[in-house]
Amino acid sequence: MTRADITDLIVEIIADIDDEADFDNLDPEKPLRDQLDLDSMDFLDIVMELRKRYKIQIPEEDYPQLATLNSCATYLEPMLKDV
Amino acid sequence: MLAHHQRIVITGVGLAAPGASNLHEFRKQVLDGRSGIQEIDLRYFGTAPAGLCSIPETKYRKKKENKKGTRAGCLGVYCAHEALLDAGLEQSVYDKARTGVYIGLTEHGNVETENEIYHLKQYDYDVAYWSHHHNPRTVLNNPAGEITVSLGITGPHYSIGAACAAGNASLIQGVQMLRLGEVDMALAGGVSESTGSFGIFASFKAQGALAEAAAPEQACRPFDQKRNGIVVSEGACIYVLERLDRALQRGARIYGEIVGYGMNSDAKDFVLPFDQRQAECMELALAKAGLRPDQIDIVSTHATGTKQGDAEECRAIRSVFQGTGSPFINNTKSIIGHAMGAAGVLELAANLPSFDDQLVHPTINLDDPDPECLLENLVVGEPAQGSTLSTILNNSFGMLGINSAVIVQAYRGSS
Numbered sequence: 001m002t003r004a005d006i007t008d009l010i011v012e013i014i015a016d017i018d019d020e021a022d023f024d025n026l027d028p029e030k031p032l033r034d035q036l037d038l039d040s041m042d043f044l045d046i047v048m049e050l051r052k053r054y055k056i057q058i059p060e061e062d063y064p065q066l067a068t069l070n071s072c073a074t075y076l077e078p079m080l081k082d083v
Numbered sequence: 084m085l086a087h088h089q090r091i092v093i094t095g096v097g098l099a100a101p102g103a104s105n106l107h108e109f110r111k112q113v114l115d116g117r118s119g120i121q122e123i124d125l126r127y128f129g130t131a132p133a134g135l136c137s138i139p140e141t142k143y144r145k146k147k148e149n150k151k152g153t154r155a156g157c158l159g160v161y162c163a164h165e166a167l168l169d170a171g172l173e174q175s176v177y178d179k180a181r182t183g184v185y186i187g188l189t190e191h192g193n194v195e196t197e198n199e200i201y202h203l204k205q206y207d208y209d210v211a212y213w214s215h216h217h218n219p220r221t222v223l224n225n226p227a228g229e230i231t232v233s234l235g236i237t238g239p240h241y242s243i244g245a246a247c248a249a250g251n252a253s254l255i256q257g258v259q260m261l262r263l264g265e266v267d268m269a270l271a272g273g274v275s276e277s278t279g280s281f282g283i284f285a286s287f288k289a290q291g292a293l294a295e296a297a298a299p300e301q302a303c304r305p306f307d308q309k310r311n312g313i314v315v316s317e318g319a320c321i322y323v324l325e326r327l328d329r330a331l332q333r334g335a336r337i338y339g340e341i342v343g344y345g346m347n348s349d350a351k352d353f354v355l356p357f358d359q360r361q362a363e364c365m366e367l368a369l370a371k372a373g374l375r376p377d378q379i380d381i382v383s384t385h386a387t388g389t390k391q392g393d394a395e396e397c398r399a400i401r402s403v404f405q406g407t408g409s410p411f412i413n414n415t416k417s418i419i420g421h422a423m424g425a426a427g428v429l430e431l432a433a434n435l436p437s438f439d440d441q442l443v444h445p446t447i448n449l450d451d452p453d454p455e456c457l458l459e460n461l462v463v464g465e466p467a468q469g470s471t472l473s474t475i476l477n478n479s480f481g482m483l484g485i486n487s488a489v490i491v492q493a494y495r496g497s498s
Binding site: 017018019020037041042044045048051052057 | 145146147150151206211212214215216219
């Protein structure tokens with residue numbers, strides 16, 4: 001997966017959590033939770049979905065690295081490079 | 084006579100029943116005697132008659148919140164919003180820190196746990212895939228808590244676990260908290276999502292207490308010779324309760340006043356009911372209301388359609404009311420099935436409009452009355468016309484021998 005594929009994947013997972021989410025003005029450098037209606041349980045939905053789809057185990061101490069779309073791409077790129 | 088600040092009145096109603104999503108629709112349904120029961124297909128279990136609710140689920144919160152929460156929460160949130168609107172209480176008008184939310188539950192968490200285990204099967208029962216939503220969905224305050232989150236209510240909230248007496252028990256809790264001055268308004272009622280749990284159906288079946296019938300709308304038949312068990316339904320009903328002085332002050336419409344209640348325990352059996360304690364419970368409620376049996380106009384029965392349960396309640400009613408001029412008697416479950424934690428409050432709602440339209444809704448599916456269940460003035464098939472209907476006694480009983488009776492009286496003003 002490329003970085004673009006990964007950000008598309010994250011957007012797709014969030015759209016599944018909240019079908020009313022508006023991604024048009026999403027800044028990839030700003031925290032997702034500041035821009036979208038996501039609480040801590042919704043954030044854990046993203047983590048769980050990555051586990052279910054790609055068997056990725058993300059330790060709790062790494063959660064801050066999933067704060068923005070760009071940081072998601074950076075963090076997940078090595079794990080998803082062969083997908 | 085209690086002072087006005089000790090008198091508690093109903094000023095709003097929100098409900099979801101199999102066949103109706105507000106009080107107006109519900110009244111029409113029960114007066115028409117139109118069954119809300121259908122056949123459903125449950126995982127592992129197969130088909131069964133049951134009552135499901137059809138409500139506009141995203142009217143008061145986003146689909147996302149409904150996915151995160153529970154069916155009980157979804158029904159509860161809808162009814163709480165509806166009750167406040169019905170009471171004429173816009174969000175900004177009442178003090179959210181002085182509002183309590185008391186929700187009666189027969190059970191909670193079975194649906195969520197069954198779903199989780201079912202989904203875990205595809206991951207070979209690896210609990211790393213167990214949902215982080217499991218605990219907030221299954222804590223026993225869940226439906227009440229979802230209501231506070233949705234409405235921004237910051238006063239107390241909790242559930243009242245009281246088997247199938249839970250709806251009445253939550254009303255009693257609301258009355259008590261208002262009288263104690265702990266809150267200035269209560270959202271009190273009951274919720275049930277039990278139709279989502281195969282285990283509840285299977286357990287009733289194993290007990291020999293689950294209704295079966297070729298036509299689902301005829302499956303729930305309290306007092307009939309051919310009755311063969313309970314029809315499980317989902318549902319919810321939430322009332323706005325206030326002190327009379329405040330309700331008068333703001334010019335609220337008053338549906339009725341909760342003038343008496345009784346609760347007691349059989350201390351006898353896990354599942355079998357006991358007529359003597361049920362009669363004592365009704366007498367407790369009458370004593371608290373300061374009323375004689377002949378001053379009750381309608382007895383809303385609990386009867387679920389089980390062989391022993393119906394007969395026990397009829398004996399209890401006869402022992403309290405026989406020879407007193409006999410009130411009208413009816414049964415709402417024959418129309419909507421057994422909505423468990425919501426049963427008592429929905430059955431009260433089915434009868435509450437009698438104060439205005441002076442009609443008593445009928446019991447349906449009673450084709451061949453069981454001699455053990457004979458009751459004077461049992462309203463069957465068609466509504467009965469009253470003229471001075473102003474007092475309802477609402478029975479709700481549950482497993483482990485929990486009994487409740489609530490008495491609601493029309494408020495005619497100036498007293």
